[in-house]
Amino acid sequence: MRDHALRLQSLSKSFGRPAVDQLDLAVRRGEFYALLGPNGAGKTTTLRMATGLLAPDSGSVEVLGVDMLQDPAAAKRHLAYLPDEPMVYAKLKPTEYLEFVAGLWGISAEEAEPRARQLLDWLDLSQHANELTEGFSRGMKQKLALAGALIHAPQLLILDEPLTGLDAAAARQVKDLLQQHVADGGTVVLTTHILEVAERLAERIGVIRAGRLIAEGTLDELRALAGLGADGTLEDVFLQLTGVPA
Ligand SMILES: Nc1ncnc2c1ncn2[C@@H]1O[C@H](COP(=O)(O)OP(=O)(O)OP(=O)(O)O)[C@@H](O)[C@H]1O
Numbered sequence: 001m002r003d004h005a006l007r008l009q010s011l012s013k014s015f016g017r018p019a020v021d022q023l024d025l026a027v028r029r030g031e032f033y034a035l036l037g038p039n040g041a042g043k044t045t046t047l048r049m050a051t052g053l054l055a056p057d058s059g060s061v062e063v064l065g066v067d068m069l070q071d072p073a074a075a076k077r078h079l080a081y082l083p084d085e086p087m088v089y090a091k092l093k094p095t096e097y098l099e100f101v102a103g104l105w106g107i108s109a110e111e112a113e114p115r116a117r118q119l120l121d122w123l124d125l126s127q128h129a130n131e132l133t134e135g136f137s138r139g140m141k142q143k144l145a146l147a148g149a150l151i152h153a154p155q156l157l158i159l160d161e162p163l164t165g166l167d168a169a170a171a172r173q174v175k176d177l178l179q180q181h182v183a184d185g186g187t188v189v190l191t192t193h194i195l196e197v198a199e200r201l202a203e204r205i206g207v208i209r210a211g212r213l214i215a216e217g218t219l220d221e222l223r224a225l226a227g228l229g230a231d232g233t234l235e236d237v238f239l240q241l242t243g244v245p246a
Contacts (some may be wrong), residue, residue: 003028003029004026004027004028004029004065005027005029005031005063005064005141005155005187005189006026006027006050006061006062006063006156006158006187006189007025007026007027007059007060007061007062008023008024008025008026008046008049008050008059008060008061008062009024009059010022010024010058010059010060011021011023011024011025011049011056011058011060011061012047012058012059012211013042013049013054013056013057013060013211014032014057015162017047018210018211019042019048019061019097019211019229020042020046020056021042021044021210021212022059022212023042023046023059023208023211023212023213023215025046025206025213025216027187027204028114029064029185029187030179030182030185030187030204031053031182031187031188031203031204032052032179032182032187032188032201032202033146033187033188033189033202033203033204033205033206034189034190034192034197034198034202034204034205034206035047035184035189035190035191035205035206035208035241036191036192036193036195036198036205036206036207036208036210036238037191037207037208037209038242040212041208041209041242042208042210042211042212042213043160043162043191043208044084044191045133045211047081047158047160047191049061050063050068050158051076051079051081051158052068052072052075052076052187053081053158055069056065056069056237061075062075062243063075063076063078063079063156064078064134064156065154066078067089070220072246073088074086075107076155077152077158078154078155078156078171079155079156079158080095080097080146080149080150080152080154080156080157080158081144081149081156081158081159081160082146082157082158082159082160083147083160084160084161084164085148086141086142086145087145088133088136088141088144088145088148089133090132090133090134091132091134092129092132092133093129093130093131093132093133093163094116094120094125094128094129094131094133094144094222095120095129095130095174097133097148098112098116098119098120098147098148098151099112099113099116100150101148101152102116102151102187102226103151103243105152107151107152112151115151115153116147116151117152119147119150119151120147121141122168122173122176122177122180123146123173123174123177124143124169125140125143125147125148128140128204138165139165139166139167139170141158141168142156142162142165142166143169143170143173144164146159146162146174146177148175150181154186155185155186155187156186156187156188156189157178157181157186157187157188157190158190159178159188159189159191160187160190160191161190161191161192162174162177162178162190162192163192163194163197164192164193164194167213174203175197178190178201178225179201195234195235195238197234197241198234199219199233199234203217204216204217204218205217205219205234207222207238207242209241209242214241214242215241218236219234222234222237222241223237225237225241226240226241227240228240242243
């Protein structure tokens with residue numbers, strides 16, 4: 001379906017026992033979608049299959065109408081993936097790293113330069129543009145990895161715990177960047193254990209448990225599903241639906 005940024009159908013993956021089990025998930029273009037679930041629920045495994053990094057046992061993945069299994073190169077061109085433990089090259093400076101990643105997408109250094117400058121600026125890394133990343137803190141590396149993920153201006157951003165370990169200022173910069181992406185018509189899918197992030201940013205929230213989507217909707221819809229009133233927080237909803245803490 002053209003109006004879906006991401007569509008997962010009957011997606012399954014087992015590592016001896018099922019990690020993701022017949023999962024159906026559809027995220028519309030322009031949506032900010034948060035995937036929540038307790039530890040080991042299958043969130044990372046789902047994202048790795050959605051981004052073409054892990055082959056599913058069965059089921060299908062479509063990115064902007066392109067089938068990931070049939071045409072992975074075309075599907076991946078539409079997306080960026082920020083893993084939960086991103087890696088940047090220690091012996092490169094941020095500008096060199098962004099140039100390198102752009103090159104992998106077939107974008108020349110000259111073409112990439114204005115966007116690289118803008119991303120470093122948005123993420124408050126400009127003053128470190130000429131330092132080797134080996135001297136960067138974890139949060140700075142995480143922000144640079146995000147800039148690398150965005151260098152080819154993808155429509156769909158898929159991020160695994162993008163705010164974990166960031167200080168308040170860095171978290172704000174990343175949240176602003178993600179909101180700007182959606183304001184510009186892009187799509188964001190993220191996982192988070194920081195429920196306030198899902199509560200404040202996400203238009204729709206999916207709750208996954210034991211590899212299955214057990215609830216989905218706006219916060220109001222989830223409150224109703226959990227049988228809670230208007231003052232129920234997402235934490236109340238989460239605990240009610242999953243029976244375990246976030
Ligand atoms: N490469 C692997 N080999 C074996 N088991 C795996 C592998 N990757 C994931 N699993 C298992 O699959 C299940 C789902 O793991 P996954 O990392 O997807 O969960 P998660 O929801 O992202 O958890 P968390 O919130 O702790 O990050 C877990 O039982 C995990 O141990």
